[in-house]
Structures are given as structure tokens and as C-alpha cells.
Amino acid sequence: MVQCAKQFLHIMSGYFPNVSKIEFEGPDSDNPLAFRHYNPDELVAGKSMKNHLRFGAAYWHCMRNPLGDPFGVGTALMPWDDGSESLDNALVRVPVFFEFLEKSRIDYYCFHDRDVSPEGATWAETHANLERVTQELKGAQEGSGKKLLWGTACLFAHPRYAQGAATAPSADVFAYAASQVKHALEATHALGGAGYVFWGGREGYASLINTDMKRELDHLAQFLHMAVDHARKIGFTGQFYIEPKPREPSTHQYDSDAAACLNFLREYDLLDHLKLNIETNHAELAGHTMEHELDVASAAGALGSIDANRGDQLIGWDTDQFPTNIYLCANIMLRVLKMNGGQGFTTGGLNFDAKRRRESHLPEDLFHAHVGGMDAFARGLKIAARIVEDGRFDEFVKARYASFDSGVGAEIESGATDLNALNSYALGIEPPVLDSGRQEMLENLLNDYL
Amino acid sequence: MVQCAKQFLHIMSGYFPNVSKIEFEGPDSDNPLAFRHYNPDELVAGKSMKNHLRFGAAYWHCMRNPLGDPFGVGTALMPWDDGSESLDNALVRVPVFFEFLEKSRIDYYCFHDRDVSPEGATWAETHANLERVTQELKGAQEGSGKKLLWGTACLFAHPRYAQGAATAPSADVFAYAASQVKHALEATHALGGAGYVFWGGREGYASLINTDMKRELDHLAQFLHMAVDHARKIGFTGQFYIEPKPREPSTHQYDSDAAACLNFLREYDLLDHLKLNIETNHAELAGHTMEHELDVASAAGALGSIDANRGDQLIGWDTDQFPTNIYLCANIMLRVLKMNGGQGFTTGGLNFDAKRRRESHLPEDLFHAHVGGMDAFARGLKIAARIVEDGRFDEFVKARYASFDSGVGAEIESGATDLNALNSYALGIEPPVLDSGRQEMLENLLNDYL
């Protein structure tokens, strides 16, 4: 009944009756629900903006986030949702979400299994629910042309995972997690997902006082190897990712930053199979800039995809705000343009892992938020493209290290010298004098591109 | 002349005339300059306290730190020091330092080359200065029985290293750094040093805007390989260490935490050659507890030595305070007791990388500070030994993971299962129920040992 009424509502006016499909109106528009900069088919550096940016929407924030916080219940108005954890309610959400994708012109989406489909009364029913919703999503994809950027399993919300999933102290919990990933991976495969993410929400510890860290990490590695093996069995060829975050919900999470993830992947022989999905807010919680984390991942050939948001550096938890800072977006797009030898994203994209503030509780705030983020990244892309084309930054950096292009520098790089030889060399030269690092001049230059 | 007068002063009363050799007087003493807990030859868990703890003093903080800060000049009274950067003044400091070691009963020491010996007018003279002071230190060691825990080179204070040493953009600067390490390593070898530390003070970046991170890391790896090769050539068999720190002086330092160091060592095939020297204050600046960093290093078989100090978690820079917190010292000693299969330190030790506050400017404050740190670690050792002997913590943790000792858990650990099998298993069991993690109960138990 409820569902019928809602379908009817949809036929009349859509779930977002106050919002039309967002149009590009150019920088002088004063329509808050128009794009000023994002023009999907406009070419930038020889490729359409939409193919550069590969925007994704997060099912959890758009459809399932009630905008609660530890001190207050949800505020988000979601008239289509009856508040139940039923399969029916889950099926109602699918067309709402695809209407949102359609109107916002976002081409991709991402989900956790439990966002789209509820736990059932039994574990078998839980799996069956996911299969049913997967069918529905598949239909919606086919009807709209929207695609799945990546899927993942929610291994952190249910009390069974309170002490970890792959790193739980209970083998039965590990088995449940394995079972859940099997199905989430198969759903992702069925939906043609370009990737599959591991976000280790509870893979970490609350306290070392009761924890065997080494044994937990061994288990985590076994878990990932099983997932990689299963993907091969079922023919899933999408990219696996790990998403770094230092803490929250756990006191410490094993995937704390890009370097910690890479160390783990190297130790357990997994680096060929997983890349990193880097998020701004997580980078900053780890004490790094987003640019740093992107460069660390890139230097290891492991930059895969991006969770697009921003944090508040004065606040110590994940605020998951929408990315509207032009400096941030330009710096990210500079790295994206250089990914994969200049190809940009292949399997990855810019997934808005971002939520409206709790005070922005109206459905149209979802659109304000995403439109602003998309426009900010569109500006960032154009700025980055101009910087790359100009080449002044690249030239400066290349020149700065030029002493390693030949002579003793080249010998150092090739390993053709040793401490004795370099000692003799040092004793024979004039004391070295450095050039200015010119950081201020370059920061001013960056402002010229804005 | 100045030196003569100082020698005379020494003959009369020592450089610290107000301080006698520190004695163990037991917990009821009210003499601030006595040990209440550190009794060097007392056996704890079958080994003398001094052999468990292997205390080291830092030449830089004891002899060279004027107690200045970015807003004020030095306050430390050092009547033996004429304030010059001369070789003569450097030689004067040696007996002062060894008097300090003798009176404080600290058995080891650590130094940077530039702490003990000044730059000369030429690079050759710089090297000659180090050789001269090394002779003096060797004599002092022989006369006192004190030993060198580790040596290192100061590759961060001189302006030539303002943009890095091994990661400088200048090949000539790299060559100077290589030359300097050659001599520092040879001095360490000549003094029978048990180890050699790399602390990458400027190996990092001020800004990514002018930095090629990948190229810099490649250079750093070449640098370390050259040092390892040189050690083999000269017969140095001591342990190499890297010391993690996330920032300061650089905005970012490549050796930012234990995981970042391990990732680097794995990537560049250096893990067989270097262990980690972990410092409390650095751990906390990286957003980790000291225990976390010790456990990460241990899990990789790479825990080598410890810089004993504490930070102020409300302050964002290295305060290098003396470790007086009993919880901290007990938690460190718990890890030390389990190092190397229960042997404790082999090459490493507890080096007090700690300085008095700027307001504690009198020479005797050096003694108050070290005596307090030694006593706190002596208490920590005794607490840790009781905890290990009792075994209640170890039993709790072992029991917590018992489901992995057999059955499906053992199959998971051995890699004898896969997602399909675990899915079938999960469908056949009752939903898992977790035991309480009992963190509060265990925290209370810890207090019982204090």
C-alpha cells in the first residue's frame, strides 16, 4: 500500500518535484540549481569533462543517511521512505536514487550491500534480499545508462562486527564476513561494477590491551587473498581498492594511511591486486594533505580512485563535507590528469563520499550539495588543465633536480658510486650553494590560474 | 688558557661540584638526587636492571642544547663551555660529559658527529676534527667503561642541508652528505658503537609544489644502500636504524611513522639491513601511541632501539620531555621484555632523547631530569616483569582468539579454505555472539600492578 502510494506520487511529479534536471547555464547564472562550470560534454584537454571526472554518488549518503550524529537523531526529510528495514522499502528507494542521478547528471554510483538491501531474519534471507535488490538496480541501470563505479560490503555496522570482521577475534565472525563479501562481490560483478572497495571500518583495535595485532593482520591478509581468488573464479575483472583512514570508528584502523596500506600490501604479497581509494577527509585525519596521499599512492603505481569530499581540519572526526574548495579540487585534478601515464581515471572516479550538514534537511539540499561539488571539480579540472598545458610548474621542478641528470648525480641515481667515491668528490668541489626553493613565488603562480 | 683553567676547576671539584655520584637509597628516600627504584645490579626476571634498561644519554641534549626555542635564546648555564665552535671547546666538553655519565650511572651514550666535533674551515678540516674528537672519546670510554649505543650524522642543521641531504635537489649536497656519513660511520665503528641511526631531519619536503617525491625517495634508498655497503667494507657489524617522525623540521618527513618506514624499506629492499628506533614523542606527533609504534615495528621483526622521552599531546611539536609517566614506562618495558624472543634489547637501549625545560637552566637540573627518568623506567621494568610473570594479560588475549586455534579458524589461518566454503559454513551455524572485550576490566587490572 505504502509502496503503491509512493509509485503514484512518482508518476505525478517525481520524488524531487521541486527540482528539474540540472542544466549548464554558465558562470553568470544566478540559479542556484544550475551548473556554472560543469558542462558534461565540453572538451578539456581533448576529453569530455564527464569522462575526466567520472562523478559518482554514494547510495549511503544520498538514500540512507538520516543526518543524525552522536548527540541527535536524524533530521533528513525522506518522504518516500517508511523508515522500516524491509525489503519493500529497499525496493522503493531504487527509483528515487536513479531519479536523483538523472536530475543531477551524475553518471556513476557506489554502494555498500547493506545500504541497498537489509539484513533478513536469517543469513540466507539476507543474501536473498541482496540478490533481489541487485536485480532491481540492474534494471534501473539499464533504463538510465547509469553505471556502478564500485561496490563494497558493510562490515562495520552490525553488532557482530563490533570487534572487527576479517580481524574479529571470532572465527565465526570471520566466516560471516567472508560470506558477506562473497555475495557483495557477486552483486558488484552482476552490476558490471568497475571496482570493489575494502574499507576496514572495524579492522583495527579499540585498545592494544586486549589485542593481538599481528594475528589480526595475518587474518586480514588471508581475507583479501580469498577475495582476490574468488574474483578470479567468478570472472570479476574490476579493480580492488583499499581505502585508508586512521581512526573512527576504531581507535586505530590498520589501513591508517596510504603508506600503512602499501606496507601491508607489500608484506602480504597483495600489491598486484589492490590499489588505493583515497579520501580527502581521511587523509587529513591521518595528518596528511590530500595531495600527499595521492602522491604516495601514485609513486607506488597504486592510485586507483578518489572519494571526493572535504573535512574540517579543526575538527577531529570525519565531517564528510562537500568539496567546494577550488584549491583542493585543482590539486586533485592535477594528479588525476597525470594518473596512468596521462590517461586519468581508468576504473576509478570521483565518488562524492559527502553528506549535507544536519541542518540542511530538505531533499533539495541534496542537489545544492552535489551541484556545488561538481562545479568546484569542473573548475579544478580546467585550472589543472591550464597548469599542465603551460608547464611552468613542471619545468621548475625538472630544473630543480637537474644536477641528477648527468655527472655525479646520474651516477648516484644509477648506483654507480659509493661513499668513498663521493667523499673524494666532495673534498674536491666548492662547498655547495642551494638555489631558492621559491615556494612563495610558486604559490603566487598557482593563484594566477584561479 | 681557558682550557687550562677549566681542567684545574675539574681537578678541584669536578664540573658538577654540587652533585655526587647518584646512589640507590630506596623508595623512602627524600633525597631528590638519589635513586628510589633504579638499583643497577638488582636482578629483575633473572637479569640485572642495567642490562634490561641499557640507559643512554644524548650528547646533544646534555652538552649542546642551550635550551633556546624559536622565541628565545638559550638559558642553560654551562660554565665549562666558552661558547665557541672551536675544536678546543669540543675537547673540553668530553670530560664534562663523562663526569655526567659517571655520576648519573648511565652506561651508554649517543651522538651526532656535529655534537661532538665542529665544522672546520674546509671540508677536510671538518673530517679531521671528528677524527681528533673520536680519539678523545675513545680514551674517555676506556677510562670509564662507558659505551657508545649509537652514532649518527647531523644532516639537518647546516644551511647546505636546508632542502634535504640524501633527498636534496642538489647532487653536490648529496655528495657532501655521503661524505659526512662515511666519516660518522667510521667514527662509530672506531668507538665500538652498537648501532648507527638515520634520522631524516630534512629528508622530506616543505611543500609538494616544488618537490619530486618519487625521485627524492629513490635517492634516499641509494644513500642507505651505500651506507650498508660501506659498513660491510669497513667491518662494522652494528645495527642500522631508521627513526620515524612525521614532521618538524620538515612539513612532511618521509620516515613519518613505523609503517611508512617499513613500507619504504620493503619497497627498496632494505628491510634486512635496518631496524627502527622508536621515540615516544615522534609516535604521538604521528597520531599514534608509543605502544602502537612498538607493536608495528615488532610485528615486522624490526624493533631495534628506543628513544626514551615523552611529549605533550596537547602540543604540536617535539617537546622532548623526560619520561616520568609510569604507565608509559611500564608499557614500553612490557614490549622490551618480549623483544627478540624474550631476550630484550640486544643492540638497542633506552636513549634519553629528552631535554630539561628552558626554565630549568642549572647544571644540576640535568641530574634531576635523568634520575627521574631512570627511576620511572625502573618502576616500569618491575611492573612489566610482574605482569609477564603473572600472565593474566597474555592468557586473556590468547583465550580471546582461541577460535582460530582449531576448526574453521585454523583453516582460515592456514589458507585451507575459501569464500565459498566459508559461506556454506556461515549458513550452517548459529549467528555468532561476541564475548565482551573487557577493556575496562583490563585497564583496572593494569592499575593493580602499579
Next chain:
Amino acid sequence: MVQCAKQFLHIMSGYFPNVSKIEFEGPDSDNPLAFRHYNPDELVAGKSMKNHLRFGAAYWHCMRNPLGDPFGVGTALMPWDDGSESLDNALVRVPVFFEFLEKSRIDYYCFHDRDVSPEGATWAETHANLERVTQELKGAQEGSGKKLLWGTACLFAHPRYAQGAATAPSADVFAYAASQVKHALEATHALGGAGYVFWGGREGYASLINTDMKRELDHLAQFLHMAVDHARKIGFTGQFYIEPKPREPSTHQYDSDAAACLNFLREYDLLDHLKLNIETNHAELAGHTMEHELDVASAAGALGSIDANRGDQLIGWDTDQFPTNIYLCANIMLRVLKMNGGQGFTTGGLNFDAKRRRESHLPEDLFHAHVGGMDAFARGLKIAARIVEDGRFDEFVKARYASFDSGVGAEIESGATDLNALNSYALGIEPPVLDSGRQEMLENLLNDYL
């Protein structure tokens, strides 16, 4: 029906059948559910421990906290609770809570109106619910001798308060908040509460971009004046408190730390009417130590009560852990012993605003947690009493400032001099030489008392 069954259960075994009344067994006990240090009637410095410590339990954490977090649902097992927001369920909780107080030997409690009593279908029903539960609490108090330390109103959880209560942009929301406080204050009065707390959960802003800070602060001041006036009308003579916290849930909260609260109270002529309720975790989130906040409040004659917990300084949100750190407890009790001219608490007490970790989900974990906190404070009290009795710290500090007890120092303190006179004085003296601050010596001395 459900309630009946639960009453029956209670008659048989109590709601905590595995836990007996906690007994003092002395420091050598190995019973985790016994006191080793807290012996309620033992005299310390001439007063019983229970009268020094005035422990309070928080209704919200004990009865209403499901141990959820932003990434997962609740884990706490509460077999007496049917999970509903009904009045019946609220009434069931009362005897459970008083059994907890009885068994744990905690003499006081604290609540928010919405912890004890649910919102109704109408605003009038909401008020009626509170009146009904207040009767039940009154009966339970009379039957047990337990007392109300303070009450407060929950002005942050309901969506109507999403943009503030007294600082909401809506006058109607302000009126609702005023109405709610009227009833919460009256309930507190009816229960003989020793105090009433304002915790400004949402009194702050999410962003300055849409906020008129000055106007909001004016409203907050009007709100507090109305509460003070209402208390006088109804004859409530308990103490009002404000509780500082810098952020969470708001991006910024107006009551951000002790100094910000005092500034506000001074500006709006409220300092005669409100004291501060200081919490460790909040102090640290504000970048201060607990000792600092206590001393700031004390210096203004405004230290009223304490929320006893601890945070994790590496984590940027309120972890509300149980206070088990002996240093912290001793430092707090040192300040408490000196409160009110040496009387200690008059209206205030030590309210455990602390929750078990999410992994400690069993009912008995509530007892482990509180017992550990009480024992830690009992140790802290004994340490503090020894320090005060010895007087060595007080003597040191007094001697340090002795130059202000007479001569030019006394003139400075009394305002009997000026810049010209001090200039002449300075020109006539030897350059001043400071004594050592002796921080390290004093930190060692503190360890002697542990």
C-alpha cells in the same frame, strides 16, 4: 505484561544477577568486582571518602546508551529494556538504575529529562511523562537514600533543536526550549537536586556563513536569566552550572572552554548565578589540560562540579572513557581538596560522564567500569591528601613568588608604583637572575606520592 515479567525477574535475582553489592576488599584482592581502594566510610584528611568524592552515575550512559557510534548500531545488552520510547519502558528502567546504584555504592545520580522520560504525542504529554517519572524517581530515592546531584534538559537530540535551542534561529524553538527547561528545573527541584546544569549541545554554530553570533549569544543570555528568575520563583536554591565544551556536536559551541564561559557570564551579568561543571574530555578537546580548566574556574571562584571521565588525546572527539589514570585523578582531587576554602565539594560531585567501550556490551561491564573509576579516584584522593599534608609543593610555589611578598614586589601587587618608578628601580639593581623552575624535580616528587 512485559513489565510484569521483568518485575518477576527482579524479585528472583535482580536485574544484574551476576553482580553482588561491591565490597571493599583492600589492595591485595584479586576479585575484579571488589574495591581495592574505595572504602566509603574511611576517613581521609578528616572526612569520609564518600563525602570527599560524592560519586554520581549518569542515567544516560548507564540506562540509555546503546553503545552505538556513527558507523554502527548499539551493542549493549539491556534485557530489561523493550527498546520502545514508551512511558512504561521508562518506568521499568528506574528500579534497574537504582539497583545499579545500590550494588555499585554510588550515592548520587544525574539525568537529562529525556533520559528518564520520553517525548509524548503532544507537548503536554511530554511534560506529563516527566512528572510521572519524577514521582517514580522520588520514590526510588526515598527507598534507597540515593540523591540527585543535578538535573538538566536535553536540548540537542530532537530535530527541533538541530539549529540550537536558546540560540535557534526560530523564536518558537526558543519557546519550546524554555518550556522544557521550566519542567526540567521543576523536576530537579522536586527531587531535591543539588544543582542544575546547562550543557549547550547545540548552542553554537555549524558555520558562520549563515549565523549571527552576537544575536544568538544575546538570546542565550536572556534564556539563562529567565532560568535563574524561575528558580527564585519556585524556591530552587541549588547551584546552576555551565559545562564547557569546544565542539561536537556543533562545529563550534559557545561554551567552548572555561574562559569562554566566564567571558560570557561576565558580559551578561550572570557570574553570580552560574558556576562551571568541568569535564576532562571536554577540557582536552579545547586544547587544555583538566588541571588548567579547574584552575581557571577556581581562580574566578566558579568551580562547581566535575564530570569525571577521560578522553584519548590522539582522538578528536569525546570518547568519554572511564577515568583510570592515577595522575589525572590525583591532580583533580588536589583541586577538589582546595575548593571552597578547603571544604571540597559543597553542591558538586564527581559524576561519571563515561561510557563503556562498544565492545564491552555486557551488563557487568557497567560495574567493571564504575568500580575501576571509583578506585582510581580513591587512590587519587589519598595521594592528594598526602601531598597537601606534606606541603612540599605548596612551599615550593610560595617560595617561588616570595619577591612579591615585600618591597617592590608588594608595591606592584598593591598598585603603589608605576612605570617611571619601576624604570628607576630597574636602572638601580643588578640584572635579575632567575632561580630554576625545577619542573623535572617536582615531576619526580609527584611520582614519589604514587
Next chain:
Amino acid sequence: MVQCAKQFLHIMSGYFPNVSKIEFEGPDSDNPLAFRHYNPDELVAGKSMKNHLRFGAAYWHCMRNPLGDPFGVGTALMPWDDGSESLDNALVRVPVFFEFLEKSRIDYYCFHDRDVSPEGATWAETHANLERVTQELKGAQEGSGKKLLWGTACLFAHPRYAQGAATAPSADVFAYAASQVKHALEATHALGGAGYVFWGGREGYASLINTDMKRELDHLAQFLHMAVDHARKIGFTGQFYIEPKPREPSTHQYDSDAAACLNFLREYDLLDHLKLNIETNHAELAGHTMEHELDVASAAGALGSIDANRGDQLIGWDTDQFPTNIYLCANIMLRVLKMNGGQGFTTGGLNFDAKRRRESHLPEDLFHAHVGGMDAFARGLKIAARIVEDGRFDEFVKARYASFDSGVGAEIESGATDLNALNSYALGIEPPVLDSGRQEMLENLLNDYL
């Protein structure tokens, strides 16, 4: 002799021979040493840019900062400086600084007494030195039209102030500080300074363990009252300021943020005499945004002047970077435009309390740095002026609080109601429904102005 040679050098080419007077060349210039946006006499909102911005240069950073850090000595090349602490060398610096002001088109400057003039062999000589340099500065001001924005005394660098100046535990140190402020204030007066700043570098504590906070604050208040009285005596009518900062160099500084300063000024009856000088980097170290601190000061009528820089929010100390972030500059200028009832700065200005990075050691880097900061503020000013003119933000905020403009809201504001009346009102209305806070929409709107 040295001075002669340097004067000669100046005649030939100036101290900055590679830099000409900076010209406005408009946004398309690719000359790094030109203004793209700052056009001093261009009118914005009816006033010239130079009168809006009132740029000041900091003598300490420009002339005296060697660009050292706690791990390395200075790198800055200052060929005019012989490195001595002599009066002659101090006099040499004056024309260099004024050449810098002239070429950079900065109209104001700021200094500490010890920046411009060294300590002498006696305290009397110290004062005489300052008088001599003050004459020189006066001549330079007259020759150039440059003006003094504010002066201050350095009460933190000398060891005598290691434990505070006005809050030192020694009355003799207090007297020295008073004597020093007398002369610094008189020098500021002689130079026609528009203001005088107190920055409490060491007015705070290293540890509470040896500190009597209340007594120290009483002394600080006496100190400020003496300064205010002395100003009246000598006829100085400039504005006094306090500059908030939470820590560094002290563990805690009493002037920790705007609220703490205001609380202190209110408590000690000083609010009529001192305003605040707010700095971005200090605001962020206190856990606040710059906008927050400006609004707190403004709400109290106490916003006086601004130290223009930026920090690095991932770093825990004062990095004093140049302000190049357009968002920051626009947000600051929005507040400046509204200062003093829309007049903007009266006595205050934008003082660049900012230093080049240690790697930017060439004299021309001083120009790159300041030019970039000036251009960023010029853009910020234009953006802010457009925002004010458009009025969309102001309208949104006004509308948001409209319910307080009449009816029950107006009664709340005027104090004409009470809890009983509001309770009756609340019981009579429909449950309140909030409008969206629209933070995302407004953040997008802000981007439209960039």
C-alpha cells in the same frame, strides 16, 4: 667602516639591486614581481585600496629573521648585515628596511624594541640604543612618508624573561619589563605609532606544577594598568592591543584566544583600554577559524587590528606563512569592511606577520612573498566588496532570524517574557518546523564571487 661600505653600495644600486619598485600590471602580467590585483589608489567601495588594506611590514621577519628553526641555523642571505648585535649594525638596517618598504609599496611597519635596537652592556645603554635608533627611524619615516602601525616590546627572547615578564615569579624581572615597556611606549609615541601591542610571549606557564596562575594574572593586570596610565601621562593616544595565542613558546599562554583575552580584560576592568590584534595562525592553533576570532572580537567591540598570515592546519606550531588563500583573504576583508560601523580599519591594519620558508633564502624572496600576500588581499577586498554590495548573504542571515523581529521573539529579545509565559505559548502552537540552514547553497554562492 663597514657601515660606510654599505652606504656606498646603497648609493650604487640599493640593497635589493635585482628588484625595482613593484608596479601594478594587471591580472594578465606574467612578471612575478608585479602586482596583478593591488592597485594602491584604485577605489573599491568608495575608498582607495591602500586605505582599506593599510598593509604593514614586520621589522622582525623582514630584517631580523635568519630563517632558522629548532633543527637548523639561519639560511637567509642579508649581505648588508654583519651579524653583530651592535648599534652600528642596527643603524645599517634602517635604510635597508625603508628601501624594502618603498619598493614593495607597503605603507606601514611594526616592530619590537629589540628588533630595531640591541641590548647594551648596561640597562641604561639598552635604553639609549633604542633612543638612537628611534631617531633614525623617525628620519626615515619623514623621508619616505611611511608610518608606524604599532610598536611593542620584546619581553620573551632574553633569558631574564624565561619565566615570564609581567608574570615572572621575580619582582625584579617585572620591574625590568616595566622599564622596557616605558621606553618602547615612548619610542612608539615619538614615531607617531597608531597603536601599541602586547603579545604575551612568555606570559603563561610551562607547567602548573610550579605556578600560581591567579597571582600571575593579577600581576599582568597591574602591568597593563600601569602601561595605560603611562600612556595618558605622556599623551600617547594610540590604541592598545592584546594579541591572542594559545601556546608557543609557553605550554599555555594566558592570552590564549579572543574569549580568554576578553574574559581577562573584563575581570580586571581593562576592556575600555585594549582591543585585540587577531592573527590567523594563532586563531587556528587555538582551534578556531580566523573568522571566528574576528567575530568574537567584533561582537565585543574589540576588534582592533590584524596580523596577516596563514598557518598550516596539519602542523602544530606557528608557521607564519604568507596569506595567499583567497578564501581566507575574502573572509577577513568581509569583517574589515564591517568594522567600526562600516569604516573599516581606523587605527589598525594588515600587518604581515609572516616569514618566507627557510628554503627561500634570497633577498628577492622577501618581495615574492609580500607581493603575493598583497595581491591575495587585494582580491579578497574586491570579493568582499562585491558580496557586501550584493547583499545576498546579509539578506539570508537577516531572514533566518526574522522570527525574533516581532511577536514572541521580540519579547524574548527585550526580556519581556519568562519561562511560564513561554511554556504557555509553546503549549499553544504547532510543533516548530525549521527551515534548512542551506550551508551548502551558501558555500556554492561564495564560490561564485571568486
